[in-house]
Amino acid sequence: MSLLDVTNLEVHYGKINALKGVSLHVEEGQLVALIGANGAGKTTLLNTISGVVPGSAGEITFQGEEIFNEHPHLITRMGIAHVPEGRKIFSELSVEENLEIGAFIQRDRERITELIERNYELFPRLAERRRQEGGSLSGGEQQMLAIARGLMSDPKLLLLDEPSLGLAPILVERIFELVTEINKRGVSVLLVEQNANVALQTASHGYVLETGTITLDDDAAVLLTNEEVRKAYLGIA
Amino acid sequence: MFLQQLVNGITQGSMFALLAISFAIVYGTLRLVNFATGSLYMVGAFAGWMIVQFVTANLFLAILAGAVAGFIMGFVLERFAFRALRGVARIASLICTIGFAWFINELMTVLFGAERKAMPPFYSDTAFVISGVSVSWLQIILVAVAVVILVLLQLLIFRTRIGLAIRAVSLDFKTAGLMGIPIDRVISFTFALAGAMAGISGVLASAYYNAVFPFMGNIAGLKSFSAAVFGGLTSIPGAILGGYLLGLVENFGVQVISAGYRDIIGFVIMVVFLLVRPQGLLGRKSS
Numbered sequence: 001m002s003l004l005d006v007t008n009l010e011v012h013y014g015k016i017n018a019l020k021g022v023s024l025h026v027e028e029g030q031l032v033a034l035i036g037a038n039g040a041g042k043t044t045l046l047n048t049i050s051g052v053v054p055g056s057a058g059e060i061t062f063q064g065e066e067i068f069n070e071h072p073h074l075i076t077r078m079g080i081a082h083v084p085e086g087r088k089i090f091s092e093l094s095v096e097e098n099l100e101i102g103a104f105i106q107r108d109r110e111r112i113t114e115l116i117e118r119n120y121e122l123f124p125r126l127a128e129r130r131r132q133e134g135g136s137l138s139g140g141e142q143q144m145l146a147i148a149r150g151l152m153s154d155p156k157l158l159l160l161d162e163p164s165l166g167l168a169p170i171l172v173e174r175i176f177e178l179v180t181e182i183n184k185r186g187v188s189v190l191l192v193e194q195n196a197n198v199a200l201q202t203a204s205h206g207y208v209l210e211t212g213t214i215t216l217d218d219d220a221a222v223l224l225t226n227e228e229v230r231k232a233y234l235g236i237a
Numbered sequence: 238m239f240l241q242q243l244v245n246g247i248t249q250g251s252m253f254a255l256l257a258i259s260f261a262i263v264y265g266t267l268r269l270v271n272f273a274t275g276s277l278y279m280v281g282a283f284a285g286w287m288i289v290q291f292v293t294a295n296l297f298l299a300i301l302a303g304a305v306a307g308f309i310m311g312f313v314l315e316r317f318a319f320r321a322l323r324g325v326a327r328i329a330s331l332i333c334t335i336g337f338a339w340f341i342n343e344l345m346t347v348l349f350g351a352e353r354k355a356m357p358p359f360y361s362d363t364a365f366v367i368s369g370v371s372v373s374w375l376q377i378i379l380v381a382v383a384v385v386i387l388v389l390l391q392l393l394i395f396r397t398r399i400g401l402a403i404r405a406v407s408l409d410f411k412t413a414g415l416m417g418i419p420i421d422r423v424i425s426f427t428f429a430l431a432g433a434m435a436g437i438s439g440v441l442a443s444a445y446y447n448a449v450f451p452f453m454g455n456i457a458g459l460k461s462f463s464a465a466v467f468g469g470l471t472s473i474p475g476a477i478l479g480g481y482l483l484g485l486v487e488n489f490g491v492q493v494i495s496a497g498y499r500d501i502i503g504f505v506i507m508v509v510f511l512l513v514r515p516q517g518l519l520g521r522k523s524s
Contacts, residue, residue: 050415076417088412090405101405104398105417153417 001064003028003188004049004080004157009058011044018044020212021058026157026190031183033203033220035196035233040209042192043085046159049190050082051075062157077105081155085162085192087146091135095126098134098145102152112152119148122178140171147178157188164195176202196233200224208233240370242488248376248445250484251383255438256461257468257476257483258390259431265407265471266427269327272334273314274435275458276341279451281307281436282443283345286356296359296444300382303440304433310341311432315425323424338458345451353450356443379441386437387477390430394473403427407471456500463507469520478518483507 004026011019018041026032036042047053049060051072060068067075076082081102090098099119103112120127123144129137134145143163150158160179164172176198183189193199200206206223208216216223223229230236256278263271284306285299292298314337322330360374394400405413406423414420442457443449464483468475483503490502511517 052411052414071419072414073417073419076415082415084412084415088409090408090412092408093404097401101401101413101416101418104402104405149416 001061002026003030003063004190005059005061006045006049007059007061009045009048009060010056011041011048011053012056013044018212019048019055022209022212022214024190024207024214024217026188028156029183029186029188030205031180031189031191031203033191033193033196033199033206034209035193035199035206035223035229036209037232038194039211041212042209043161045209046082046084046161046190046192049075050080050159052082073105076153076155079153079156080159081150081153081157082159083146083150083161083163085165087142089134089137089142089145089149091133093134094131095134095137095145096130098149099126099152102149105153111154115152115154119151122151122181123148139166140168140175143167143171143175144178147175147182151182151187155187157190158182160189160191162192162194164193164198172198196229197224200229238492240368242492243485244370244372244376246485246488247481248379248484249488250481251380252438252442252445252457252480253461253464253483254477254480255383255386255434255441256457257465257480258387258473259435259438260462260465261468261470261473261476262403262427262434263431264465265473266403266410266424267319267323267330269319269330270334270462271314271428271431272331272458272462273337273341274431274462275454275456276338277307277310277432277435277454278439278442278457279345279449279454280310280341280439282439282449282453283349284436285440285443286354286449289357290354294357294359296378299444300437300440303436305436307432307434307436307439308429309432310436312425312429314432315428319428320421320424338454342451342454349451351451353448356447356449358447359444375444379445382437382441386434390434390473393430399423399426460500460503463504467507467510467517469517472517472519475517475519 002025006022006024009019009022022045034042044053048055051070054069062078062080099116103115106112125141126145126148137145163175179189180202191199191203200220200223203220206220207214259274263269281303285303288299288302318333318337319330322333360378362374363371364374364377365372394403402418402423405416405418406420410420460483464479465476468479486506487499487503491499
């Protein structure tokens with residue numbers, strides 16, 4: 001049993017078969033990258049794990065417990081935090097209010113303060129901007145806020161959807177350093193990325209998703225040298 | 238006369254403000270205009286009237302009954318009608334609210350008859366007189382009740398966990414779910430809260446006008462809806478401001494023009510204002 005087991009997952013949007021029997025595993029402490037082209041079904045997979053999109057068949061278990069088609073808020077309570085594509089921060093609320101909402105499942109006030117402090121230590125930029133509206137932050141800062149907000153639920157597994165989207169290369173590097181650091185601190189990560197190069201360099205294991213099917217499943221280092229991956233996703237002939 | 242209209246305007250504005258808030262909190266969370274709000278106002282008024290008629294002639298107990306009746310009705314409407322329609326075209330929910338408004342109004346007509354029922358006068362003694370204008374205890378109580386409720390609502394929304402959840406759901410309910418917020422329960426609660434606001438407003442109005450009848454919520458609902466739009470529709474402070482402004486504008490309008498135009502004056506001003514500032518007084522520019 002892994003931390004997260006997805007087995008033969010099928011998802012349909014009306015008549016469109018978005019995921020066609022996807023199986024994927026995340027071990028405790030692992031940082032797994034899921035790469036693939038736009039429209040391959042990466043975001044759909046994360047949305048189905050976190051309960052936002054209903055699956056039509058298959059099985060998803062987290063720590064051995066069935067979470068397939070469970071309510072999103074219950075899945076969050078079990079220890080999965082989903083940082084959605086496009087960050088989706090509450091732009092009209094302050095940085096700190098965003099973090100407070102992320103801590104909704106925490107009932108202990110002291111614990112919330114502790115988690116906020118821990119986040120500010122990890123993301124000093126957010127501490128500087130704690131009273132500012134989320135919408136006034138730069139793209140990179142918003143991504144940091146989205147991740148920090150996800151960490152406020154104190155998850156065992158972090159689902160990260162395209163954290164590099166729209167960021168300058170230097171910021172992408174910084175975000176992935178932080179993801180590595182979060183992983184080192186004991187949070188398992190399932191990372192979805194179009195930026196295959198940086199994702200596979202950060203992760204220990206990788207999957208390639210093509211039009212709803214997993215086509216490759218191997219060590220990230222092996223995928224980095226794979227001929228097909230290099231051609232299709234790394235732009236190296 | 239100026240002072241008299243000011244006093245009347247503030248008193249009526251209090252009721253408009255509560256009802257406008259009812260529209261604003263439902264619209265804020267679901268982007269849905271609940272045209273059954275006026276009916277919840279009427280049901281609240283009937284609940285208050287029944288307490289006075291059959292139990293005890295206590296205005297505060299009547300207000301409590303109106304709040305409870307509105308709370309339950311709001312909850313029931315959301316749970317059994319609007320939840321099924323969530324995610325479907327918004328126009329379907331909108332029409333559903335209009336349908337429910339008529340259903341509730343007709344049902345109450347069948348149960349209680351269409352004629353006005355008298356609400357006995359409460360606290361009609363004069364509290365004080367300034368420059369010839371007398372202010373009754375009832376007027377003071379109505380305004381005080383509204384202000385207390387408005388303050389409590391602000392505290393609920395900005396100082397409590399459920400308030401944080403309501404704000405998160407109203408900004409982005411999908412993402413709120415990912416934060417571990419039980420969206421369905423929050424939306425149920427929001428509807429019920431809106432119902433309670435409408436119910437309280439109904440009891441206050443029935444005490445002020447000494448009357449209860451099944452179609453009392455129609456014009457009051459439309460006017461308060463425009464007050465909420467005036468305030469920006471998603472903003473609670475905007476709805477409060479809109480409600481009080483409507484009360485004042487109407488009463489001064491009556492003074493300047495004629496009492497026969499009472500119901501028109503407010504709407505005309507709203508339309509003109511919205512042409513100039515479509516997002517309302519305190520509304521968000523776009524969503």
